[in-house]
Amino acid sequence: MKSLYRATLAALSLFVLGSCEKYVDIKTQGQLVPGTMENYRYLLNSTTNWESAPAISDMASDDLEILDGSAQQQSLANNDYYGYYKRAYQWDDVIYPIENQYYKDDNWTRMYHSIAYANTVIAEVPNASDGTAQEKAALIAEAKIHRASAYLMLVNTYAKPYNQGSASTDLGVPLVLEPTTEQSLERGTVQRAYETILADIEAALPALPTTQEYATLPSKASAYGLLARTYLYMNRYTEAATAADQALAINSQLIDLTSIAELTATSYPQRFFNPEILLSKVPVNGISAYTPTAFRLSADLEALFNDSDQRYNLFTVPGDIISSWDVYEGRYYYLDYIMDEGRNVGPTVPEMLLIKAEAEARNNQPAAAMTLVNQLRASRILPSGQVNLTASSANDALLKVVQERRREFMFRMLRWWDMRRLKDDPLFQKTYTRTVGGQTFTLAPNSNRYVFRIPQYEINLSPEIEQNP
Template sequence: MKKVVKKIAILFCLVNLGMFTSSCEKFVEYQTQGSLVPKDVANYRYLLNNTSAYETGIILGDLASDDIALEDASQQTSLNFASYSYYKNTYTWQDDIFPLNTSYENDTDWNLMYARIFRTNTIIGELPSSTGTTSEKAKLRAEALVHRADAYLTLINQYAKPYSATSATDLGVPLLLTQTVSQQLDRANVETVYQQIISDLKQATPNLPLTQLYNTLPSKPSAYGLLSRTYLYMNNYALAEAYADSALALRSTLNNLAGMTDVTKHPKRISDPEILLSKIVTYGTSAYSPTAMRMSSDLVALFDANDQRYNFFTVPASRISSTYTGRYFYRELALGENRNIGPSVPEMMLIKAECQARTGQTAQAMNLVNTLRKNRVLATAFVPQEASSANDALVKVINERRREFCFRMLRWWDMRRLKNDPLFQKTITRTFNGVTYTLAPDSKRYVLPIAQYLIKLNPEIIPNP
């Protein structure tokens, strides 16, 4: 038992959590200290208000997706440094993204999600014996359940196969539901993890408020949005649409980029009316040239000069480096803050549109796409899109998802779920330092590898092929 405690303690005590190994014991024993009264329900409110512990998400999916194309030799040379190994290895779909005995042998994405799960399990486990009203405790438990569900939805879409007919036997991720640090990290199957996500969100919904002061705090629209996203990735389009409707019934405001002349007037993430639950990537994109994200040619081709997402959130290469070419993603520099990867009003609209397209409701699907585009494309150039068939509408919806959510993690998840659909199937190639890499539709590299460091510490974790 002692050996297992040590292994899991190491899993959570990482530099990227602001803690070094020497502080592991204090962290895993996680007790309220100082002036706070032990077992007081207010303590858990403070814990859930710790934004950095619950808002920070993942990064690797953006680097693996076809949104990115790092084609300039000078940038590729810069990314050869050890400090960028995870960036290069993910971009080229390597079997091992975090090689052992290197400066980046541990997976920040994995560790952040399990640290969040550990925190939420602590809150869920301790709340029943805390002082406070039943309603107070129910609300806090609901918030913790939403954060836990989001973490598992993130993990299952990065380290396991896409949901399919074989999900009951496909390896998922370790499913930890209590605060103990003595559990084995055996991988639950994909179906079991998805059912836990749904259970957490459905348990949470009745006890969540309609609104919260900040977008970092879960609300009913947050839970509905995550349920809609979950069912979409389970290919359950009826329930994905139903929960998108539930979210939109409570929150449906769109920011009018089309009428915005100064992007600094764009609402901040914490109060942006479009965001149902704020989640951000691990490392924000910046103008720092080695890690700047060059847009792939097919992504650029989806935009035109009248699209304010293109005008506000992308820049020519010269803004990044005089030696670079093409177009670069620039959203965070434009807004001065990290990009949201959590559920949003536009996502709910496009999930609903996709579900309608899949059931032959072509006109309704295109109406939703055009409602969004009216708020994104300059009025002087806006022309409603039309679809000649349900399949044509579906392609237009997916293209709109790509424009709206570029470099916000959803593209990689979409690539995974759509890779076997003849409408979207393709083989991706990219060349890095003279070597060509290929990602075929049937490639096992659509499932990212679990870091060897984690498997070494926890040999019960079966690695991905």
């Protein structure tokens, strides 16, 4: 990773000095002065530097089901480029084998790229030749939110789920907090990673604007949303609910899906302007339109929907729309293809409502939990369906909240994270099985395969990085 980080820093130097192609595209060369605030503003506006999120989480989750023997399965079996897709789906020990032609893990690489960009802004903006202290603090705050988001995604991909009893000894991820290649890349602990994430968010909050024009730019609403998500995955439900409330106090907008007859690029807002998105993040490797990589809904996910749920009606399609081949039966996720843009996996208004609902259920307040769930469902379920749900107990409410999370966040990264954090809870504990090419793969609650192994390529570059078991 030292080599990767060094290359990223070199590219950043070119950007800040005004000689990289993207920089020239934004303004005619020579119109900007190196080291000025405008350089860093342009860097923060370059969405491709900041939006990256893991894609392999969706491939490992139980949202997805590939029928064994289908054209989709056979196409993946014979496609080396998409080998990572099949291996993640099978929960293989190694997703990016070093002997493979495609041995680099874009999930890891792109998030550390974002961290490198963030570190440059945080370190260099204080020495910018212009700008007020307040303006500088605002840019640094944006970079810290992006860095916190990247580390939250990294630790929930390449480290064990947070457990208060073992977080101080469980291996985390390398914490690169300075724009230098001379620091140690030894893995800290999960506890240290979460402490770093929380510290960045708390430090950023005072200087952030309340809202931003585009969902790609961090704001106070983004920060509170990210804080709520972080506390949820630390099992600190009361604090998660408090942060969710703070986010909702700024933005509680929901898109009324029941008023949309057909999903088109004009009937549904583009990601940058989507009022529900608190901070836009997009899985790497583009849109899931090519049939081998299309996301086919698993049988148990599809069973959670009915024809009154607009998330099902608008965001999924029959297989014959994915492919003219009859073998593409079932239902496929299609939102990102229709919108011609990556699907958001960053914090949203619906996520805040469901975080609050989960906290209420865990606090033995099932009615309050269902009120929040139903607030969301009112904008999702047609009047012909059952809009309002009820719960007979706190456990029943918790089950219904988690089911609603599955419906709302299908193929949005969070299902895999939820499987990880809930795997030891008797209410949700389950052993998963998949059959690929006639071979059965199993994911038990105590399996190490809930943690993706760090790509061997990165360990070869930086041998001090300890591999996951």
